[in-house]
Amino acid sequence: MVIPARRVQRRVTLTEIAEACGVAPSTVSRALSNPNRVSPGMYQKITSKAQELGYTSALLPARDDRLARGTIALVLPNLTNPFNLDVTRGAQAQIRAASYLHLMVSTEESLPMEEQWLREMARTVDGIVVSSPRVDDETLRSVAQIAPTVLINREAPGLSGVVIDTPGGLAQALQYLQSLGHTRIAYVRGPHGSWTDHVRFEAIAGAAAALDVELVTVGRYQPTLPNGAAAADAVVLTRATACIFFNDVLAIGALDRFRQLGVSVPGDLSVVGCDDIFGSSFSHPPLTTVTSPGESAGRAAVDMLIGRFSTRDRSDRIDHISAHLTVRASTGPLQG
Structure with a gap:
C-alpha cells in the first residue's frame, strides 16, 4: 500500500x-x-x-511530491450487522479507486466512543463518512468544520449525506400487511438515539393512521440476535397478528424464538424485517423485508465526499436512494 x-x-x-x-x-x-x-x-x-x-490536505491542490492524496475514514456503529459490511464494501471500492487510504472504525454502538473518535479523526484524516451516527447535530457540524464529513442514513442541517428510503419501504410493508387482513401490527423499535429508527417509526405510524391499523410499539433494542429473541417474547404479549422489526438482525433473532415458543410464522404471526441483509433470504422461513442497497449508499457517500475535495462549493445536499419491499414466506394472510 x-x-x-x-x-x-x-x-x-x-x-x-x-x-x-x-x-x-x-x-x-x-x-x-x-x-x-x-x-x-x-x-x-x-x-x-x-x-x-507544508500542510497537506485533500482540500488543497495536489503537490508533485505527494505519494497519494490522503486518507478517508469510514465510521460505523458496529461490525456485526451485515448491512454495515455492505456499506463498507461500497465505500472501500470507491476509496481504493480514487487512490486514497481507508480507515475503518466501529464505535460499538457507544455514543461517547463515537464522539471521541470523530473529534480525534477530524484532525488526522482528510475526510470522514459516518454511517447512522448517534451523536447530535451540533457535534457532527463541529466535526465537519475541521474535516469534510458526509453522512449515511442521517439528515442534519448544514451537512450533506446519502439517505436510503427505508421508511417508505416500511410504510409499503405496513400497507401490504393490512391488505392481508392484519389490523393489529407491532413495531419493534431500534436503539435509543437512532435517527434511522425515528424516521422509520414515523413512516410506519403515518401509514397505520391512514389505514386505520392499530399500531403497537415494542421496546428499544440494540440490533443483535439475542435482543431479537427477547423482543419476540414481548411481541407475543401484544397479541398482534403481524410484526415489523427495526432491522433484519432483530427479526432473524426473533424467528428462532418464535419457533421455540410454538408460534407459527406466518400462520400465527407475519414477520417483516428491514435491510435485506445476507441471510434473510434463507432464514426459517425466508424473511419478508425492505431491500436496502447499503453497498450503493457506501459508494455514493464516498463519491460525494471526494467531490467536495475538488470544489470550493461546500453547500449541503441530501441524495436519496430508493428501497423496496421484498416479499418472502414470513408473511401471509390473517388466519381466521
Missing part, C-alpha cells in the same frame, strides 16, 4: 497556519473545510500559507 507523504512528515497544525496568517484558528478551519464562509482573498491567503508551511 502506498503511504501518503504527510504520514511520514510532522503534521502542520491549524494553529500554526493561523499564527502565520494573523487570524484565528477557527478562520483557518472555515477556509479549509468550507471556503464559502470566508472571502476569496482570505481563502487564497490561508491556502497559500498552508502549502508554504
Whole structure:
C-alpha cells in the first residue's frame, strides 16, 4: 500500500497556519473545510500559507511530491450487522479507486466512543463518512468544520449525506400487511438515539393512521440476535397478528424464538424485517423485508465526499436512494 507523504512528515497544525496568517484558528478551519464562509482573498491567503508551511490536505491542490492524496475514514456503529459490511464494501471500492487510504472504525454502538473518535479523526484524516451516527447535530457540524464529513442514513442541517428510503419501504410493508387482513401490527423499535429508527417509526405510524391499523410499539433494542429473541417474547404479549422489526438482525433473532415458543410464522404471526441483509433470504422461513442497497449508499457517500475535495462549493445536499419491499414466506394472510 502506498503511504501518503504527510504520514511520514510532522503534521502542520491549524494553529500554526493561523499564527502565520494573523487570524484565528477557527478562520483557518472555515477556509479549509468550507471556503464559502470566508472571502476569496482570505481563502487564497490561508491556502497559500498552508502549502508554504507544508500542510497537506485533500482540500488543497495536489503537490508533485505527494505519494497519494490522503486518507478517508469510514465510521460505523458496529461490525456485526451485515448491512454495515455492505456499506463498507461500497465505500472501500470507491476509496481504493480514487487512490486514497481507508480507515475503518466501529464505535460499538457507544455514543461517547463515537464522539471521541470523530473529534480525534477530524484532525488526522482528510475526510470522514459516518454511517447512522448517534451523536447530535451540533457535534457532527463541529466535526465537519475541521474535516469534510458526509453522512449515511442521517439528515442534519448544514451537512450533506446519502439517505436510503427505508421508511417508505416500511410504510409499503405496513400497507401490504393490512391488505392481508392484519389490523393489529407491532413495531419493534431500534436503539435509543437512532435517527434511522425515528424516521422509520414515523413512516410506519403515518401509514397505520391512514389505514386505520392499530399500531403497537415494542421496546428499544440494540440490533443483535439475542435482543431479537427477547423482543419476540414481548411481541407475543401484544397479541398482534403481524410484526415489523427495526432491522433484519432483530427479526432473524426473533424467528428462532418464535419457533421455540410454538408460534407459527406466518400462520400465527407475519414477520417483516428491514435491510435485506445476507441471510434473510434463507432464514426459517425466508424473511419478508425492505431491500436496502447499503453497498450503493457506501459508494455514493464516498463519491460525494471526494467531490467536495475538488470544489470550493461546500453547500449541503441530501441524495436519496430508493428501497423496496421484498416479499418472502414470513408473511401471509390473517388466519381466521
